[in-house]
Amino acid sequence: MASSPDLLFSLRSNFYIGAYQAAINNSDVPGLSQEDAIERDSLVYRSYIAMGSNELVINEVDSSAPTALQAVKMLAVYLSGDKEGAKASIQEWLSDAAIANNPTLRLIAGIIYMHEQDYNEALKYTNAGGTMELFALNVQIFIKMHRSDYAEKQLKIMQQIDEDHTLTQLANAWLNLAVGGSKIQEAYLIFQDFSEKYQMSGKILNGKAVCCMHMGRFDEAEQLLIDALGKNTKDSETLANLVVCSLHLGKSPSRFFGQLKLSNPEHILVKRAAAAEDNFERAMQSVA
Template sequence: MASSSPDLLFGLRNSFYLGAYQGAINNSDIPNLGPDDAIERDSIVYRSYIALGSYQLVISEIDSSAPTALQAVKLLALYFAGDKEAAISGLQEYLSDSAIGNNPVLRLIAGIIYMHEQDYNEALKHTNSGGTMELHALNVQIYIKMYRSDYAEKQLKVMQQIDEDHTLTQLANAWLDLAVGGSKIQEAYLIFEDFSEKYQMTGMILNGKAVCCMHMGRFDEAETLLLEALNKDAKDAETLANLIVCSLHLGKSSSRYFNQLKLSHPDHTLVKRAASAEDSFDRALQAVA
């Protein structure tokens, strides 16, 4: 959709999409925003704080008079702060309210929360009708988690028709390439490479490149990228998880990364999987003893 007025939030959105969360917060003081843009700006800033783990700040700053989009973001902060039941019941209450239930940010947050709950069908109920590039991109992610790359590809085509060069279209393309694998990995690598030339290097871009390298068997290169990402954020779950996998392939000890992941993200899949493996190992030992 061509519009005569410049998109004042373009840079802010882009920083957020590519994981430059602190940059988004620092550069959010944008003059002359209309009321809708101001709400979008605030929701991006608060979601950046959530991405950085500052849940309490978001919960305390968004009060009951805030617009629907920000109420939804507050529920996301509550969810990640560990108050999952309150977040989900609040979400259901908002979604069932016909006056606000169709708000795109509310539907997006619903999709994110139910995706984290691994209730993909419930997530799609709220995201499937699309309406924004973020909702389409979330649909791609959900379908990939459901191992339905055929549906993910249909969503990507919709995004490409709307705006082929959009950062989210490019990201969704890279996610799908990684999910499909094979010769597509090189294409995903080139997308992340392009991002790293155009924008400031973020943990997200470094992890994207590193995962491509691991798929291509280039573990030394992957390790270099991941250590650079670790320098940017020593507690990032994705970086730590990727370093664990990379270290195992390189025959190096991964225990320090694993301990850090366990401390910072006790709910992470790798931590849970290791715990259940330890349990079954202990049980097996007891059966023998």
């Protein structure tokens, strides 16, 4: 029988690679310390959120729950549509010196402000790092800011702590994709290694597919993305990648784009398409 540390390690790994149902299914870890039990519960609730079950988290986490779980609940509240309410609660807790340094609270603040595309605000809470998840989120934020040099510094810190950590390998793959060129093949090999070591997840399939698209292997990318869609028909990143892949293959992306609009109307691809349509309409009216 696996020990509690091994079971918790497995739960973390499943969550990090996007195998959310596996993380939930294997969350019955006995004999945990209070700190580890809170981490387990945080990862389980975040898995439910990743699968779209925001209401379950909102209903189960009550006001007596630890700070980390309250923060996770606010992520569910935010993603359910009450963005201002969630941000107000997060800001109130961050102004409380007794809990402001809670790593999960800082992580959730960073995630919420990354959703807002307010990267400077996100970095206020994440830049000090302290956990592998915070360092990994910093890598993502700096990539979004087109500052791969800063992302690389964060990655080096992670490599010094644990080069083989799942998040270190993922962050390395993200940075390789951002840098491009010969680094794409290195990113592909990382995702390939994950697919051999862990349960195949939508996140891994998307990672491999994006690498394939960068390398011009669109037929292979399409099959990987279809496999990912089979795991979650509402996953917005899979649908967005299928839109792009379909265009490169000369196929109509309308079905995937329609699904994306329904599942995530706030997705940047949907917003860009809407802006382009508005610009086209204005241009047509000006010459009418």
